[in-house]
Amino acid sequence: MLPDSAAAPERTFLNRRALLAGLAGGATLATPAAADWLDIFRSKPAPPPGPDPTAGLYPVPRNDAYQLDRPLTPEDVVVGNVNFYEFSSDKPTAARLAQRMDIRPWTVKIDGLVEAETTVDIDALIRRFALEERTYRHRCVEAWSIAVPWSGFAMSKLIEFAKPLPAARYVRFETFGNASWAPGQKQSWYPWPYADAFTMAECANELAFMATGAYGKPLNRANGSPLRAILPWKYGFKQPKAIVRVSFLDARPKGFWERVQGFEYGFWANVNPEVPHPRWSQARERDLATGEMRPTQIFNGYGRYVAHLYEGKEGERLFM
Ligand SMILES: Nc1nc2c(c(=O)[nH]1)N[C@H]1C(S)=C(S)[C@@H](COP(=O)(O)O)O[C@H]1N2
Numbered sequence: 001m002l003p004d005s006a007a008a009p010e011r012t013f014l015n016r017r018a019l020l021a022g023l024a025g026g027a028t029l030a031t032p033a034a035a036d037w038l039d040i041f042r043s044k045p046a047p048p049p050g051p052d053p054t055a056g057l058y059p060v061p062r063n064d065a066y067q068l069d070r071p072l073t074p075e076d077v078v079v080g081n082v083n084f085y086e087f088s089s090d091k092p093t094a095a096r097l098a099q100r101m102d103i104r105p106w107t108v109k110i111d112g113l114v115e116a117e118t119t120v121d122i123d124a125l126i127r128r129f130a131l132e133e134r135t136y137r138h139r140c141v142e143a144w145s146i147a148v149p150w151s152g153f154a155m156s157k158l159i160e161f162a163k164p165l166p167a168a169r170y171v172r173f174e175t176f177g178n179a180s181w182a183p184g185q186k187q188s189w190y191p192w193p194y195a196d197a198f199t200m201a202e203c204a205n206e207l208a209f210m211a212t213g214a215y216g217k218p219l220n221r222a223n224g225s226p227l228r229a230i231l232p233w234k235y236g237f238k239q240p241k242a243i244v245r246v247s248f249l250d251a252r253p254k255g256f257w258e259r260v261q262g263f264e265y266g267f268w269a270n271v272n273p274e275v276p277h278p279r280w281s282q283a284r285e286r287d288l289a290t291g292e293m294r295p296t297q298i299f300n301g302y303g304r305y306v307a308h309l310y311e312g313k314e315g316e317r318l319f320m
């Protein structure tokens with residue numbers, strides 16, 4: 001077994017940077033680390049997942065307001081190739097190892113600037129809201145894209161339920177911390193747990209969504225079951241998976257990737273073909289299923305819903 005001390009943080013981080021610097025346009029957030037490959041051999045088979053207590057709620061009626069300009073990505077591609085650094089930086093490995101997660105019982109803590117802090121059981125939370133299906137485009141900062149039929153509820157309903165105080169300006173969503181499931185969380189140079197945040201206005205936008213399912217069933221663990229944030233006009237790294245905590249804050253927190261590499265990943269992270277990532281162009285995107293290249297659209301094509309949120313903010317690093 002590779003002791004964690006064998007991977008000195010700085011050294012590994014520098015290696016990773018060096019590898020990335022060598023990748024012209026072949027953009028990934030990081031490169032599979034030796035530890036990931038070791039973990040494949042070490043890992044025990046996942047325990048058989050128990051029946052999901054919300055399975056009977058799906059499929060849910062589709063909300064036709066949000067139409068795609070491309071075919072839905074096949075389910076096996078979306079479930080089998082994921083970014084979930086808690087498990088691995090290699091997409092199929094992460095998808096496989098994520099099946100280890102024990103997602104019941106599961107609670108979500110609501111804290112910070114709210115009338116009363118509370119912890120709510122996920123099944124009670126999911127059953128509070130009428131679930132709907134929405135088909136959304138998803139654009140990863142690594143320049144690949146998918147189109148997914150998510151099930152869930154508007155983020156605004158969760159915010160309403162939480163009863164924030166008027167002083168609340170930002171909402172932060174935090175992923176679980178449990179290194180016994182998630183070997184990536186032993187990589188101490190990452191600022192675990194994964195988290196990211198949005199303004200109250202972004203959360204209130206009609207597009208902002210909490211996914212509890214996809215493809216007509218409960219969300220696969222690999223895609224962030226039992227609860228994941230979706231803001232489809234932003235790069236995918238602004239969508240924490242497997243959420244355990246929702247915090248209402250008066251100061252803007254830094255997200256996971258902003259903390260790892262703030263010169264490359266910022267707070268707003270709105271999809272924009274004209275603002276290149278420091279290491280690659282964002283002008284086009286690769287369909288994760290077919291390899292087809294498409295031009296990337298400003299706000300991932302959702303400008304008519306969200307452009308107004310950023311008026312007057314031109315002085316900020318808006319898009320990365
Ligand atoms: N907890 C957690 N959430 C995460 C990530 C992660 O590594 N950990 N990756 C993000 C990134 S970069 C993207 S593109 C999307 C990917 O979602 P998918 O793997 O379900 O397609 O999840 C986001 N949410």
Ligand SMILES: [Mo]
Nearest residue numbers: 140141236237
């Ligand atoms: Mo991403």
